[in-house]
Amino acid sequence: MRKSAAEALGTRTAILERSVAIASAEGLEGLTIGRLAFELEMSKSGVIGHFGTKEALQLAVLGRAGEIFRAEVWAPAIPAEPGLPRLRVLCEAWISYLEREVFPGGCFFVAASHEFDGRAGAVRDAVVSLFDAWRGRLRKEAGRAADAGDLPPGTDPDQLVFELLGLLMATNHAIQLHRDPMAPERARRAVRARLGG
Template sequence: MPVDGRIARGNATRSLVLRRAVDDASVHGLAGLSIGGLAAELELSKSGLFALFGSKEDLQLATIETAQGIFRAHVGTPAQAVAAGLPRLRALCENWLTYSEKRIFPGGCFFFNVSAEFDARPGRVRDAIAAVGRAFLAELRESAAEAVAAGHLDADPELLAFELHALGRAANADAVLHGGAEPYRLARRAFAARLDQGQSTCGDR
């Protein structure tokens, strides 16, 4: 059944707007997003964008969802093609650093930036951001647990996931603030040292 031309054009416009929105929000924050501002940037009808998004909050929530899809495409999905356990955990860590280092979003990690912006602001936007953060931390924890179950590591999966998550966030923050690749180099060394330590402990048992 052929797709209605208006629906196809609306979907294309929505994708265009959200791609610009995630880039803008990674630098200037979600609070700075506006339907009027995006319409002006992209030379689109303001009324047409209101019809697509309805409100600023709806635009912010759609932007978070789009950013999550981009994040998963660069970090989580490729890691699922790697063997479960320690290899997948290493892949998640490396993919995460690469995603930040390559500036998939111009402001660095989208979710690091908007988390700092909304962490003390209750509401649907904060809840959506927090849900993404919890999901990725759970993915790290699950991979760590699989590595322990397979005998690859001797570690507390919850603590290990927390440590790896903290290292990745620190690398992104330092690189965005100070520039250069040194934070990523140090984070890669720290990831490797922490995971190698878990392997050594496992081997000593």
């Protein structure tokens, strides 16, 4: 008997959720059809049937991780006033996301960028696209804040975004590699020093 569309969607969702958890801790290359089949008590063909290829699975996992990141970091900032207030909320939401370890392996995209930065292919391109979208959002709010005079005169929004991205990546590193309990508060102090408030 064929599965209903709802059952198939539920199975696909279960595969994606487990894949996101594995990939966040062990990398996208750590995903294997055999492991997923074993953990989800499915056949290998049942797992691969939902995606077709390992690369398609990796791309779907990136998409799902992006949805989680947007819900955790971007959505809380939407109600904030555009410009500096929203930029502050975005930074706090990102620190909170890292502090709460929403993904078992820390920031999914920091890990994926390290895993794929020296490679070519569709997965790397997807990681770049997701990072570009995030950098673009930060740049937009930094530009609004600079235009409104809410940042020191002469502030270069692109430089500010570069520094904020570096700061939050360093926070992820401190939490994940060094298990530094002070990392989130250090990050908050650094953001306040850079953005004021």
